[in-house]
Amino acid sequence: MLDIKQVRKDPQSIAETLQKKRYDFPLDEFVRLDSQRKEADVRSQDLLAERKKASKQIGALIAQGKSVDEAKAEVNDTLDRLSTELDAAVEEAKTVQQALDRLLMGTPNLPDAAVPDGIDEDDNEEILTWGTPPALSFEAKDHADLGEALGQLDFELAGKITGSRFSVMQGQLAKLQRALTHLMLDLHTTRHGYTEVYVPFIVNSDSLYGTGQLPKFAEDSFKLEGDSGYYLIPTAEVPVTNMLRDRIVEDAELGDAGMKFTAHTPCFRSEAGSYGRDTRGLIRQHQFEKVELVQAVRPSQSDAALEELTGHAEAVLQALELPYRKVRLCGGDLGFSAAMTYDLEVWLPGQNAYREISSCSNFRDYQARRMQARWRNPETGKPELLHTLNGSGLAVGRTLVAVVENGQQSDGSITVPSALVPYFGTDTITRQ
Numbered sequence: 001m002l003d004i005k006q007v008r009k010d011p012q013s014i015a016e017t018l019q020k021k022r023y024d025f026p027l028d029e030f031v032r033l034d035s036q037r038k039e040a041d042v043r044s045q046d047l048l049a050e051r052k053k054a055s056k057q058i059g060a061l062i063a064q065g066k067s068v069d070e071a072k073a074e075v076n077d078t079l080d081r082l083s084t085e086l087d088a089a090v091e092e093a094k095t096v097q098q099a100l101d102r103l104l105m106g107t108p109n110l111p112d113a114a115v116p117d118g119i120d121e122d123d124n125e126e127i128l129t130w131g132t133p134p135a136l137s138f139e140a141k142d143h144a145d146l147g148e149a150l151g152q153l154d155f156e157l158a159g160k161i162t163g164s165r166f167s168v169m170q171g172q173l174a175k176l177q178r179a180l181t182h183l184m185l186d187l188h189t190t191r192h193g194y195t196e197v198y199v200p201f202i203v204n205s206d207s208l209y210g211t212g213q214l215p216k217f218a219e220d221s222f223k224l225e226g227d228s229g230y231y232l233i234p235t236a237e238v239p240v241t242n243m244l245r246d247r248i249v250e251d252a253e254l255g256d257a258g259m260k261f262t263a264h265t266p267c268f269r270s271e272a273g274s275y276g277r278d279t280r281g282l283i284r285q286h287q288f289e290k291v292e293l294v295q296a297v298r299p300s301q302s303d304a305a306l307e308e309l310t311g312h313a314e315a316v317l318q319a320l321e322l323p324y325r326k327v328r329l330c331g332g333d334l335g336f337s338a339a340m341t342y343d344l345e346v347w348l349p350g351q352n353a354y355r356e357i358s359s360c361s362n363f364r365d366y367q368a369r370r371m372q373a374r375w376r377n378p379e380t381g382k383p384e385l386l387h388t389l390n391g392s393g394l395a396v397g398r399t400l401v402a403v404v405e406n407g408q409q410s411d412g413s414i415t416v417p418s419a420l421v422p423y424f425g426t427d428t429i430t431r432q
Contacts, residue, residue, distance in 0.1 A: 118330025142350025
């Protein structure tokens with residue numbers, strides 16, 4: 001959530017900055033509500049002062065010789081009126097503040113000044129490319145055809161069990177998914193210094209509000225039936241980041257480089273806004289898995305932390321020898337809660353294109369303000385908001401897609417990257 005003091009100071013500037021995200025900030029509504037809140041607060045303070053003054057009149061009347069009952073009777077009507085008016089003013093201030101909170105909860109984070117202007121993914125800024133796409137001597141197949149030909153990837157069976165946008169993997173492909181997960185977790189915990197955590201796959205609405213999935217993306221979430229208020233997680237970002245909700249972290253807990261967590265979880269998304277896109281294969285499923293990277297750092301460290309975290313995701317692609325490119329998202333493609341995002345896009349021969357495999361984002365204090373995730377600054381002794389970051393390190397299913405398509409051979413077999421062999425057990429996937 002944006003800092004209301006910052007918005008209040010220059011709402012016009014906030015509205016102009018949010019235009020980079022193609023978001024129309026309700027400037028007039030904010031100014032109107034904030035003015036109403038201020039008026040209600042002032043009226044409450046004035047009425048409170050007037051009520052205190054009226055209460056003191058009882059003592060003055062007694063001092064003038066009136067009995068206690070006579071003094072109270074003379075002032076009570078005034079006190080009752082003032083109390084009624086005060087209660088109404090306080091309730092109005094509360095109602096207006098709730099409206100302001102809802103407005104700000106639905107307002108996206110401010111984009112960083114370095115975010116390029118643009119409408120969609122075509123306007124993203126390429127930062128670098130790594131590796132060379134394989135030069136195949138035959139027509140490339142996509143992973144769906146390759147997996148079905150191997151007899152290890154079945155969408156029809158998944159459709160019978162559940163429905164569309166689900167899959168069943170068997171044999172070596174199922175093992176490949178497990179091997180990829182283990183490689184990623186080992187890399188992030190032993191080389192990159194993340195603490196592995198196991199978290200719930202079901203969260204409450206407070207957690208989704210905290211990281212910004214609610215209220216904006218309610219239709220993309222799977223909510224459990226009934227009045228429980230529980231949701232299946234869309235990403236491990238939600239439960240892991242909410243580990244810090246309503247906490248004040250001591251500076252010593254942050255260490256030199258902040259707090260770093262990694263978690264392997266399933267993810268569940270309704271894909272409400274993507275009907276007709278990637279309906280074939282594993283690219284856009286209702287259920288998939290990720291190894292997530294989450295960092296919480298001091299504000300002065302977050303820009304460097306984004307570069308570091310993105311590098312950790314890149315290290316997985318490099319270990320697997322998968323060609324990729326890194327792009328900085330333009331304003332129109334930038335996520336709701338993000339101030340800055342790098343996308344890593346892996347080369348898929350079956351599509352003859354780069355496709356996103358990881359988004360690494362700096363949220364600055366936007367999520368922390370919603371969650372009240374703070375650290376105690378030793379220089380002031382006071383709590384301050386943390387900066388939070390996360391990224392996929394990597395999306396496991398899409399990594400499997402990339403390994404299969406980039407490792408495909410003319411006979412339909414798949415060559416497994418050497419870094420994966422110790423986890424997988426062999427260097428080739430064949431029909432079994």
